[in-house]
Amino acid sequence: MGDSPLIDSLRKAVEAAPQDVPLRLHLAGLLLDAGSVAEAVSHIGTVLAAEPTSAAALDLMQRAVGAPASSQSSTTAPPMPPRPAAPGWESDAPSDDPTADSANRSEADLESEFDWDAAARDLGDLAAPMFLDGDEELTEPAYDLEPSTIRLADVGGMTEVKKRLDAAFLAPMRNPELRKLYGKSLKGGLLLYGPPGCGKTFLAKAIAGELGASFFSVTLADVLDMYIGQSERNLGEIFATARRNAPCVLFLDEIDALGQRRSQLRSNTMRGTVNQLLTELDGVGASNDGVFVLAATNAPWDVDVALRRPGRLDRTVLVLPPDAAAREAILRHHLKDRPVSKIDLAAAARRTDGFSGADLAHVCETAAERALLDSAATGAVRMIEMRDVDAAIGEVKPSIGPWLESARNVALFANEGGAYDDLLAYLKKRKIL
Structure with missing residues (x-):
């Protein structure tokens, strides 16, 4: 027997308005009444995918798999067989009425006759699993890592920068036997600094390509959170992700925002974030072997001094405007x-x-x-x-003028220990001093 004209009309209405949830649920209820369970389950699953807590959809799904529906169902469910009468209330003698015998069967008997395998096949992938194995993850990874196909040979010019990178960072990593012979440690990271728009991120990707490592770029937005303690947890998860995907270049962009001098901070939240970053760089909770930490900033003088101590971001490379x-x-x-x-x-x-x-x-x-x-x-x-x-x-006018002014003041009056000697030499060469 074909479907009723009402069901056909509702199908067309749902096709015309697929986001109309009440209309789709009404159609699913009529399909269940008509015995079209598979089609009804498909419509119910569509609703649950968009609204997992919809009471009406859940009740209809319970009807579809044979479970008793709750009183909140928006569609009238067929009556369930009554429970057997308690002893002393009705006679236990078998009835001549076959319908009465069926009604007196236990719920266990009724359940044993339901084809659960067929119901599972009808449901397909519409409903998420209720439980997960230990090896499964509930959600997709929060961070994306990308392979780097860029090499230093793809970076035009910048000969001095490449030499400095090779001496400070790449050569020890490419030669493990020599590194072992000379006792060279891989602890610590590399800080790239210089005027904006001069290719620090491109260089970081090229380093990842040279090392054959994944590239994991992290910005302030990936870390900060409005809830207390969540920023620190985000940092912990970022480093944990990098460790799981080693070898990995973990690139901390705009490190002056993420690791600002704590003496200049007015917020305890940001202070806690800097403290967590120091802990992760030290590898207190887990080893950072195979995690190569690079950071970039336009203003290294705003980075907390503890981040630049030996064992952390202790190697510095000045990335100047292109030659x-x-x-x-x-x-x-x-x-x-x-x-x-x-x-x-x-x-x-x-x-x-x-x-x-x-x-x-x-x-x-x-x-x-x-x-x-x-x-x-x-x-x-x-x-x-x-x-x-x-x-x-x-x-077009050069955009690095304001940066040069700030850098000039730092090189002249805040060059403690010769930290900015390379910057001072560049400014003298450009006759800015």
Whole structure:
């Protein structure tokens, strides 16, 4: 026998309004009454996926698998067989009425006749498991790690920075036998600092590629939480995730925000977060073997001094604005997929001394914009030419000026122990001092 016109109409209505939960549940109830259990379960499962605590949907699901429905059900359930009468109330003699005999059967007998395997197949993956094994996880991992395919050879120029990275960080890790011979420890991390937009994150990914390690980038938003103690737990989970996925480069971006000087903090919450970071870097609760900690900041003078003591972020590399070779490589990278004609990259690199990598990307974007607007105005598409690049260089100004002013004051008046000698040498070379 076919379905009633009402059920057919409700099917079409649900297709037209799939988010209408009461309508879908009404259809599921009618389907159960009509014996179409599998289709009813599909509709109920759709509701439970969106509203796991829906009482009406749960009651209908109980009906579908043969369990007694609660009194809150929004759809009238068929009456369940009555329990057998207690001794002394009714006669235990068998009845001539087969319906009465069926009603007097125990609930255990009725349950034994229900096909639970068929019900499980009907349910499929619509309902989540009630219990988990010890090896299963209730939720998906909160953090994403990515493999790094970038190598230092992909970083244009920056010869001095690469040498410093190799001496301070990479060479001991690439040569375990020599490291063992000389007793070189792998404890501690590396702090990259310099003006904004000069490729510190790109360098960190290149280091991960050199080490054949996963790259795990962490920002302030991944750590801070409004609830007391949760920020510290987030940090603990971040380091635990890195340890489980070793070898791993754990990159702490904007470390001056996450590890700010505690003497400048007004919040006990942030103070606790810095303390937790110190504990994790020391590997107090678990070993950090295979976890290579890198951090980046524009303002290392704002980082808590305890974070920079030996065994933590004790190696420092200054990442300066790109040199001529690096500027040429950056310009080439940002123009290679655009329609260009007769671009003199060497001349453009010479004219952009003091530009950051972000400034150079903006130059290329501005040059492309000029060519696009000209093509739209004339109706004739043309290539990006050197005149567009020259005009863009004249229009875009270097963005690192404010940083240089702050760095100058630090190098002159706060260079305790020669921590910023490399910065001082750069400023003298640029005749900023």
